[in-house]
Amino acid sequence: xxxxxxxxxxxxxxxxxxxxxxxxxxxxxxxxxxxxxxxxxxxxxxxxxxxxxxxxxxxxxxxxxxxxxxxxxxxxxxxxxxxxxxxxxxxxxxxxxxxxxxxxxxxxxxxxxxxxxxxxxxxxxxxxxxxxxxxxxxxxxxxxxxxxxxxxxxxxxxxxxxxxxxxxxxxxxxxxxxxxxxxxxxxxxxxxxxxxxxxxxxxxxxxxxxxxxxx
Numbered sequence: 001x002x003x004x005x006x007x008x009x010x011x012x013x014x015x016x017x018x019x020x021x022x023x024x025x026x027x028x029x030x031x032x033x034x035x036x037x038x039x040x041x042x043x044x045x046x047x048x049x050x051x052x053x054x055x056x057x058x059x060x061x062x063x064x065x066x067x068x069x070x071x072x073x074x075x076x077x078x079x080x081x082x083x084x085x086x087x088x089x090x091x092x093x094x095x096x097x098x099x100x101x102x103x104x105x106x107x108x109x110x111x112x113x114x115x116x117x118x119x120x121x122x123x124x125x126x127x128x129x130x131x132x133x134x135x136x137x138x139x140x141x142x143x144x145x146x147x148x149x150x151x152x153x154x155x156x157x158x159x160x161x162x163x164x165x166x167x168x169x170x171x172x173x174x175x176x177x178x179x180x181x182x183x184x185x186x187x188x189x190x191x192x193x194x195x196x197x198x199x200x201x202x203x204x205x206x207x208x209x210x211x212x213x214x215x
Contacts, residue, residue, distance in 0.1 A: 003028035003192045004213045005062055005172070006205075008053070009044055010196030017056060019200060024058045026206040028213075029084070031174070031194045036067040039091050040141030047076050054080045062192075064113065064174070066140050067091065071099050078106035086111030086134045086172075089122060100129045111172065115139055120154040127167045132192070133158060137185075138175030147176025152188040159189030182212050 006027045011019035023030050032053075035044040044066075054061070060083035065073060070087035077085050085108045092099050096112055103110035109131040112123060116136055123133050135155055138145035155171055162169050173185055174194035185193055195212055202208035 002186050002190075002213060004199075004209050005029035005031040005192050005194045006199045006209060007031040007033055007174070007194050007196035009033040010200040012200065016053075019205070020053065020056050022199075022205045022209075024056075026209040027059055027199075029060050029062045029192065030057050031196075032061055032063045032082070034063060034065050034067060034073075035141060038068045039088060040066045042141045047073070047080070050077075050080050050082075054082075060084060062086070062111075062172075064111075064134060065091075071095070071102065074099070074102055074106055074108075078103075078108055082108060084109040084111060084132065086113045086132070088113045088115070088140070089118060090115060096126060097129055100126065104131070113140070116148050116151060116154075120157050121161075123158060124161050127162055127165050127169055130169055132170040132172055134172040134174060135190075136175050137173050137177065140175075145176055147178075147181045151175075152184055155185070155188040155190050177212070179211060 006023045033044050035042050037043040062084040063077050063082045065087045068091050070091055085103045100110040111132040111134050112126050112130045113134040137147050137151035170191040172192040173190045177193045177195050178198035199205045199208045
């Protein structure tokens with residue numbers, strides 16, 4: 001099933017509770033973009049915000065850690081009831097398998113992320129270890145960027161390798177996904193599409209989620 005994960009980063013933080021209810025009613029997953037200003041050139045929000053969001057969220061939460069030393073935060077993320085937790089291969093390197101196992105031991109689904117300039121085959125050794133892979137279709141760190149078309153073949157290549165190995169890993173994609181790009185994203189084999197501006201920038205965010213899911 002193709003799922004839509006609205007990114008709270010694009011919500012209106014002056015009316016955050018209202019936007020959370022929009023996700024509860026129409027979204028499949030709530031995407032949490034945690035940025036530290038070091039791994040990526042921006043700072044978003046931290047765990048004090050997630051602490052307050054968690055009791056108000058009724059859909060699974062998906063934390064995307066765009067931080068150095070992501071392993072420092074796995075226990076905290078788990079304690080907030082997050083269902084899915086991903087970190088960047090660029091931050092973890094040779095520790096990626098260790099970190100995936102740690103996330104899973106905490107009862108969460110474990111994901112591995114790469115930016116568009118990292119060869120997709122860097123993920124192949126972790127098929128069978130990761131529950132999902134997050135392919136950035138823009139460079140991590142800012143919302144509202146234009147979708148990189150080459151991301152589609154990267155997703156298709158990863159999907160082929162997952163199928164070849166008989167694994168169950170899902171593919172998530174994040175960046176520039178809207179009504180123009182979502183059909184191609186789904187056709188490339190992506191299972192979860194993260195959408196920020198396309199949802200919270202719409203006149204009717206709930207209708208936007210439904211349209212993205214059914215496109």
